[in-house]
Each structure stands twice: as C-alpha cells, then as structure tokens.
Amino acid sequence: MAAAVRRMKLGSQGMEVSAQGLGCMGMSALYGPPKPEEDMIKLIHHVVSSGVTFLDTSDVYGDNELLLAKALKGGWREKVQLATKFGISNKGGAPKTRGDPEYVREACERSLKRLEVDYIDLYYQHRIDTTVPIEVTIKALKELIDEGKIKYIGLSEASSSTIRRAHAVHPITAVQMEWSLWSRDIEADIVPTCRELGIGIVTYSPLGRGFLSGGANLVANLPDGDFRKNMPRFKPENVEHNKKIFERVNEMARRKGCTPSQLALAWVHHQGNDVCPIPGTTKIENFNQNIGALAVKLTPEEMAELESYASADAVKGDRHVFMSTTWINSETPPLSSWKPE
Template structure:
C-alpha cells in the first residue's frame, strides 16, 4: 500500500483508506464480529487511514473502533484516525442540525476521545459547515484543540472554496473531505483547484458511488428496507436503471484491464491527483483486499482521455443527496463580526 501526503503539514496516510460509517449506520444491518474482522483485515492490508464520525450510529461507530483498539494493542499506533463533529443527532437517530459553535467543538472532541479510547485524533473534521457560525470562530476553536494536543490536523467536509480560504487564514487546513467519484465530479470545477492552490489534501468519500459503481447492486431489491440509499435520488426507481449505463461502462473498462469495477473506479480517482486519497466503506474482508489492490493499478493519460470521452455521453440521473440535505453541500458561513 502506498502512502500519500495530505496537505503540507506532514500528515501521510494510506492511499486507500476505510470509511467506517456503514459498519454502524445507514446501509442496513451489520454484525460486530464481522466488523471487527474487517478492521483487522484492513490493518493487515495496509489500509490504515480510518474514517468515522460522532454521528454514525449515532456514537456507536466511534465506540466500535474504541473496542477494536482495546482488543488489539499496538493497532492504534499503525492507524491514522479521522473523526468528525457538527452533525447533531439524538439517541433515536433524528437529525438535530449542524453545530459549529466554539464551545460545542471542544465538548464534541472530548466526547469522541472518550468513545474512541485514544489520547489524540489524527485528523479532526467539521462534518458540515454551520451556516449560522462564521468559519473563523469554528476553526479557531479547532486550532485550540491542536494546541492542547488533542488533535493533530484539521479538516473540513463539504465546504465551499470561499469557506476553505477563510478557514485557512485562521489555521492550516490539512484536508477537505467531499464526495468524489465517477458519478460525482462537481468538485473538479472549483474545489479541487482551490485545494491545490492552498496546499490542502482531498479525501474522497463514497468513491464507489455508495457501492453502485461496483456492479453489485442491480436493483433496489438488493438493498435492505432500512438502507438509506433507498431514499437517495440516484437510487430512485426512475433513475436507477438509467444510472446502470455508467456501471456498464466501468464494467467494460475493468474487464479490459483485468481488474474489478471497484478497482477501476478507485484507480481512476487516485489518478486525478497525487494529493487525493479514497475512503471506500465495506463490511467485507474480501472487499478490503479488493479495494487495497486498486492502489497498484495505474491508468495512463491516454486511457484517462478515452474514459472522459466515454463519460461525456453518459448522464448521471438524480442529485447526490435528498433535497433536505443539499443546502449543506459545499457549505458557506456568515461573515465574521
């Protein structure tokens, strides 16, 4: 597994990481014994950049990682651990809004440290930008966590280019985490160039289109009734079959390269920039090995050009989030003062 640098402050992580959300929430039922085995497999494969958040569960995903670290002495030293705050949920899972107030930043960090059972968080993100709180105030509080030794590096998720600039004026931002894949490329217009300009690394979540690009999901019936994806516009009945055109293209290209569709989609992502890393999620040891193998697959310039030409004729149908959540994407905040 190759490592890549995020930002210019010294953080180095595995090019393929692990998004842990689906082990505890949103994608149907899971089993703790299996999840712990997947974490062990990730460690063995060199997939050592792990991503969680306090809202996953809520709270239970951080607790899962905490149990793993207690059961595997020494594992924490091998893992670059990222978690997030700001999206608030109650014990029943109801979304309560976004909170970027300085006092909440500090209490949320302390709670995450307790659940994870660790002394520091390697990369601490604001999960969504609070539209009511100037980003300078939120990042100022996050910077105090760095000074206190509770956090090593800072990140934002789904922030606008303007917000990135304002945040960077307060404290170096090591990484932006936003959705990026063959079916979600909006960050290419302004966000990625801004990250390059400011020396900010990019962490791509849902790099396999929430599993769609793997080809394993052929109909809505393949998803459990509790699976959040059934409420995602791209998985809606009127869009699902149309979006399979993109899957067919990826499957065709992957077959020509002798790899799986997931590996091809991840290799495409890593080929876009050396400062990009991907955090596909999985609850399968087999998928961990498959995803890790994508780091060794290199797509040359000619192949990338052919792919772009083919993609130009394929439309992705449906927005990437339900309407209620769209306002929090590429978020901005009020002016300071």
C-alpha cells in the same frame, strides 16, 4: 500485501497516511442494520495489517466510534491515523449543524471518550454551520490542537471561499468531499483551491456508494433501512438510466482484466498524489479487491474514455439526499457579525 499500499503526505502540515483509507460508516449506520461486531473488528485488523492505516468515522455513525475503540485496543491504535468528525447534532430530534465553540469542544471530548484515545489525528467539521463564521469554528479547533486533543484540522463539504477563510485562521490539512466518476462537481473550483493552499483531498463514496461496484443489482438488493434507498440516483426511474454507466465501466474493466470497482477507484487515484479515497466495506474480500485498485494503471486515453461514460449530463439524479447541506450551501457569515452569547 502490505507493500502494495503506498504512503502519502496529506496536506502540508506533516500528516502521513496510507494512499487509500477505509470508510467505517457502513459497519454501524445508514447502510442497513449494524454488522456483527466481532466480524468488523476482524476486518479492521485485516485492513491495518494489509497496510491501510487511515480509518474514517464520525460521531453520527451510530456506535461506530465505540466499535473502533474496541478494534484499536491492544496496540492497534499506534498503527493507525484516526479521523473522526463533528458538526451534526441529533439532539432533540431533527439533525442540526453546529459549529459554535462550545459545541466543538463538547463534541471533541465526547469522541475522545467514545474512541478511548488521548488524541484524534484528523478532526473534521462534518458539515458547515451557516450561522457561525468559519473563523470562529476554526479558532475553537486550533485551541484543541494547542491542548493536544487533535493533531490536524479537516473540513467536509465546504465551499472554496469557506476553505480559504478557514485556512487563513489555521492551516487545513484535508478537505473531505464526495468525488467519483459520477460525482465530479468539486473539480472546477474546490480541487484547484485545495491544491493552491496545499490541502489534501479525501474522497468519500469513491465508488458511487457502491453503484460503480454492483450497478442495478446493488440497488435491487439493498436491505430495509439502507439510506441509499433515498438517494435520487438510486430511485427506480434514475437507476434504469444510470445502469448504462455501470455497464460501460464493467465492459472496460473486463478489457483491462480488473473489476469495475478497481477501475473506478483507480480513476480516483489517478487524479493526483494529493488525493486519498476512503472506500467503505464490511467484507474482507471486498477490501482485498479495493486495494487491488492501487495496481491498476490508466492511460490518459483510458481516463478520457471513462469520463465520457459518466459525464454530468449522463448521470440522472442528485448525488446526495440533502444537497442543501453540501458545499454548494456552506457560506458562513462574516467574522464581524459574530456576537457570542
């Protein structure tokens, strides 16, 4: 099975990862209660043994970093490329974005301790702090590179101009964005910017948070406490409309002899060799199905057909609960305005 997972260069700084990664959030947070630790460690070992070595977490995914620390003991750390994120502070109740130098360093030290590692392969700013010039945040991250605490810098949900300003301070290796058949708002501006600058594109929720795998059935069976229940696209009035998209994808998958999730993931893979989707799962059988997407070939006509099912006007509801914190609102003040306390 391992031979089926090709390797790819992520960005132009030398980072190499498996062409598909694993999003680990749902094991510990947001998608219902945390899953049994022993089962998740077994899953992670299976994933890495199968050739998927690019693992994605964050300091706000519950105890996910602690889970990964346990899973990567005993020689597993050397086999993976570990990505985590900072930038959303939950201190004092309401989440707040922070990109000030003091917080960057604090967050990194905490993640290193929780993950029980000497360095982080790829360290993302999870959300952009619109009160701190991006140059200031990147300079603090560059210092962490110089100290050997992180290897590469990433941004998540950053606008094109934010990416450019950041990249001018230190090369950005990857930009992580939501990108799937039904979330395509990055295509006009952000994707071309990343390609111009030689930045890899890591796509989260490439299966539409599971909707492109299970459609309305997934929504009907979400457990209590699952964050997706708040997603505009998952609201009853929108699901009724959006389920038609899944039904069409499902029908095409039947014709192709694959599953709808494999078809939707294959669509992301066909965006280019600089794109790495990181579908999450908590089940070995779902993971096995997901890596099958690497073998699904799509013609330009099939790509166009798929895209016609999920055009922007065909999808009802925003892609995220907190659209205000996504790339559409990630401009930071000019560097000249920065007066550190």
